[in-house]
Structures are given as C-alpha cells and as structure tokens.
Amino acid sequence: MNAWIRIAAATAVAGAALLGCGKKDEGAPASGASGPAATASPASGDVILIGHVAPLSGGDAHLGKDNENGARLAADEINAAGGVKVGGKVYRVEILGEDDKSDPKEGTLAAQKLVDAGVVGVVGHLNSGSSIPASKIYADADVVQISPSSTAVKYTDQGFKTTFRVVANDRQQGTAMANYAIDGMKAKTVAIVDDRTAYGQGLVDVVQGVVKGRGVTVVAREFTDDKASDFSAILTKIRATKPDVIIYGGMDDTAGPMAKQLHQLGIKAPMMAGDGACSPEFIKLAGDGADMLTCSRAGEAVEHLPRGEQFVAKYKAKFGSDVQVYAPYAYDAVYVIVDAIRRAGSLDRKAIVAAVAATDYDGLTGHIDFDPKGDLKNGAISMYHVQDGKLNYLSTTR
C-alpha cells in the first residue's frame, strides 16, 4: 500500500510540474516573440510596456492569438525602426500579453494585473463582454484602452475618457447586417439567435430593431450560450417557422457547429453573422454548412487596404498562420498608442490619454480619429460571403 501512496504522490508532483510547464508555455512566446532585446527587464527604465488582453485559451483562443500577433508585429517593427524617443531617451516597446479566456471575470483580473505592472496603455480586450467590465479599471488608473475588436455599443457608451476602439461599433454593424439581409438577401422574415454574451446579444438587438423598423417579421428569437455544442433543438424550432435568413450573434466556435447542424437538419435558409464568426476558423468548423454564411466585419476588408497584401504576407512569414480577423486592427492600436506617446512627449498616463483622444493618424486600416466617446469616426463595415470554402468580399458601407 505504501508503495502506491508514494507513486500517487510522485504522480501529483509530476502533475504539478506539468501544470507549471503549461504556464511557462504561455509565458514563453510573450518574451520570445518580442525581439532580440527581450531579455531586458521591464523595470530597467528603457522599456515602454503596452498591455494586450485577449483569450489565449478556450473557444476564442485562435482569435486572441491573432490579435496578439498583430500587436507584436507592430511592436517589433517599431523597435526595429529604432524604438520610441521620449524626452531625449530611446525606449523599446514591449507587449505584455494576458489571457482572459473570454471571461469577464478573468478580464478584470488581467486588467488589474496590467495596471499593477505599470503599462502605459492596453490593446484589447477581444470580447466586448470582457472589455466592458475591464474599462472601469483602466479608467480609474488613467490607462488608455484601445480595443481592436470589441464592437458592443455599451463599451464606449459608459463615458470613460480612457476607452477607445479602432473598429466600428455594433450600432453600425447591426444596421449594416439588417440592411444587407433585407436589400441584398431579400429577407421578408428572419429568425434571430444569440449566445447571451454582451457582444452577441447586443449585436442582434440592433439587428432586430432595424429589421422590425423596416417591416420585416422576426419569426423566432432563440438563445444558446457561448459554450454550447448542441443547437438541434432551437434549430428545429426555427425550421418550423421557415425564416428567409437566420441571424446569429456569437463567435465562430459556436457559429461553425451551428452552421453544420443547420445543414444536417436540411435547413436551406442562409445564415448571417457578425464579425465574431467572420473568420477562416468558421469555415473549418462548419464543414459542409459553411457555404450558407454571409457575415460582416467592423472594418475595411484587409485585401482592399493599400498595405493589406503586404501585411498579410508579413504576418504569414512571421507566425506561419493566416490572419483571422482583427490582427491588422491590433497592429494599428499599438501604433496609435505609440503615436500618442510621441506627440505627448511624455510617458505620463494622463498625457497619453489626452493625446490618444486627439489622434489623427493614417494607419494600415485607414484613417484613425476618434469621436468624443472614443468610437472610430467614419468606421467601415465590410460584408463577406462564404463560397467554396473561402471568404469572399462583397461590399463596404460606412
């Protein structure tokens, strides 16, 4: 018996070691990818720390990694070009990456951790549900927060001076989706499903308001959650109502299996989703059901940006994977913060916030300046359609 207890203890120790490895694994790319001088201690005074928060584990991990890669690419470029000069001293930019697991609670913890670590600004978070509660923490600490992907209307509606985003919001996105469903897809009836997150629900609430205002009937309003895998019950219910279009507010890890199950239930109505599901990952997960999707992104189409092709190629060469959705926006968000630091000529948090508010910057994703709320002025919504397993660009509205 004693021998077995010893083995059990040994296993527990091995397990703890493995857990430790897992953590180290998360930290390794953080220091490894930030360039040759990554060994420099953040406290050594010649480093500007910029935080980045996105899910690096769980269902949205691929999107989170995509955003983080975008931010790292920008930091590496800035460092390669000689860093940032503030008050006669040259600083390197370092990205401090945190994982919020798409969870609002984890998001606030990550925010506090970054504030305590002394970041001058934060790029993130990815999910609106995580960005919204975290924005209070950043506001209290005067840390500027620029989200490259949170589109929920509420994010900038809270009235914080530190809250910005470099994508369009869901008022614009939901309106564009609703108009496209009616004008482009000739929908007379729609069924609406959401994943009960701040993003999913907020987006389709806007869609629902616009379609109802234009005389289209909402024949079903159903709910799932962001960790669900079985949608057959709600889809069967929707099938009986025969909608022209099924609109989903949620991310690609649920939208993909949902599209597949739509196909398996013999539903022919096309599906429509927002930016959370407008990714190559959706196509992978949806299988045979992918071709029925029309989706939107809250920004210019990458392939139509002047430097877009170049960015996609550079990204692929560096990280060995394709751009998912918002990496170009995370990339620009880092540049916006650095641009603000240069104009402010100081690393004072309040001065940086004021400088970001006055941004007038031509980035990869277009011209960036903010309205008083922190929303991107003149934000674009691009529509895409999946055909033969590829996302095809359709049109852009502003």
Add this chain to the structure above:
Amino acid sequence: MSSFDTLLQQVFNGLVLGSLYALIALGYTMVYGIVNLINFAHGDVLMIGALTALSAITLAHGLLPALPGWGLLVVGMLAAMPACVLLSLVIERVAYRPLRHAPRLAPLITAIGVSILLQTVAMIIWGRNHLSYPQLLPADPIDIGPATVTATKLLVIALSAVVMVALLILVQRTRLGRAMRATAENPRVASLMGVNPNAVIAATFAIGAALAAIAGVMYASVYSVAHFYMGFIPGLKAFTAAVLGGIGNIPGAMLGGILLGLIEALGAGYIGDLTGGVFGSNYQDVFAFIVLCGVLILRPSGLLGERVADRA
C-alpha cells in the same frame, strides 16, 4: 411543416443527445454502484478518447488515404477504447485504490484533481484551440418520414442501444457480472466467496472507460468539434442523468440519460410556447434541473434507484 413533424424532430434530437448522455452515465453509475465513488474524471476520459481517436484518424488518413470514412471511424474507436481503458486502469490504481478505505471525501477530491490533471495534459498535447472533427460518415440530411436525420446520429442511437443490451447481458448473465453484483453488495463477503474485488473493480473501470471512449468519439463526430475541456459539460449532464435515473442502477442510467436528452430538446423547443413567451430557450438548462429537483424531492433515490440514499 406541421407542428407534429416538429415534435417528432425534437424527439429525435432528444434521443440522439439522450443516447450520448446515457452512454456516459453508464460509466458513472457502474463505478458508483461498486465503489460508491463519483468519478468526476469520467468526462475527461471521454475527452481523451475523442482526441486520441482524432489523432489516430488523422494518422490513418495520412497513411491510407483510400480508407473510407466508416473505416476511419472504426480505426478511431479502436485507438480510443484501449487508450481510455488503460488510462482509466492507471487512474484507478494510482489515484483511487490507495484511498478506497479513506473517508468518502478524499477520493472525491482526488477525482476532481485527476480531472484537472487530464485537462491540462490534453491542453499540452493537443493544444488549446478547438479542433475540427472530420466528417467520417455522410452528413447529408436523410428524410425519414417527417424527421431529418444523418447517418452519424442514427449510428449514435443504434450504438448506444447495442451497448446497453450488451451491458445488461454482461451484468445479469455472466460470471463477471455476478462477481460485479456481489462486490457491489459487499466486497468483503464477495472476496470470501472467491471473488477478487480488485480485479472486479478494475474491470468495472475498464468497461466504463470503453463506453466513455465510444461516447467521446460519437459526441465529437456529431458536433464536429473536439477540445481539451469538451468532457466537462457532457460529464456534468451525464452525472445528472445518472442521479435522475438512480445512481448505481444500470437501467436507471439509460432511462435517466434518454429522459434528460428529451427534456432538454423538448424544453428548448416548447418552453416558449408553453409559457406564452415569458421564458425562452435560454431557460432550457433550468428546465432540465427543475425536473431533476422534482424527481429528487419525490424520489430521493432516483427514478429506478432501489436503495435509499443512506450513504449520502
């Protein structure tokens, strides 16, 4: 489409989900029946099964591209079942057997620890992204009368029915089954009668793990995704199903699983209509747990549970 057709479709959806729950619940209930342990790592054994099968399928597809989808599915099952059985035997030997005579809480906490360990190991091996599960059987909708089904879903129902019948025969008609029942009743007396309780308990874990492997491969095939924490939710639901049917009771686990699947599907489909739109499909889980509470209040030992919950 008439409302009756929709009802039939919902019943079919519920049967598919319920069959999966039943397969997993059997593993919980068998182990509980014999050692009175709620094996919370069971859902993660299912996850390991699904991911091992995925690796085996990918490998087999690379080596033999001509192998048809059902052949790959068989390969996946054949890889997953021994892997899960082995894993489960190791877990039983290392984590549970030393604690068999310890207070009840100790093995329960160990089980939760094993669950976390398995998830972490799986995250290290297979990564943290959702993995797309290959389409092994044709996913094209087949119309059977008013209901639309797919080959994979039909296989789920057929497979669980076969497995359950086989399990009942095993427990009721074979030597091993008799030994299992004897050990469940009283391990000491059973060992006086020439039964080796350790072997019987190990066999129980092995059978439960094989069922979890089948369930894992089928679960991932039906929903076409696999990831390192995929075992958590089905594990929890199957545990609920086992309690609903009467934990420790094999037909109870089957009944509980099927019932829970039906409740979830019909709940999501009709709760809005029944309550005049006050509650929507967002209350589907609540609905399932209200039924569970009701059953446990009226019959604390579950629907088919014979023993009163004196040990709880």
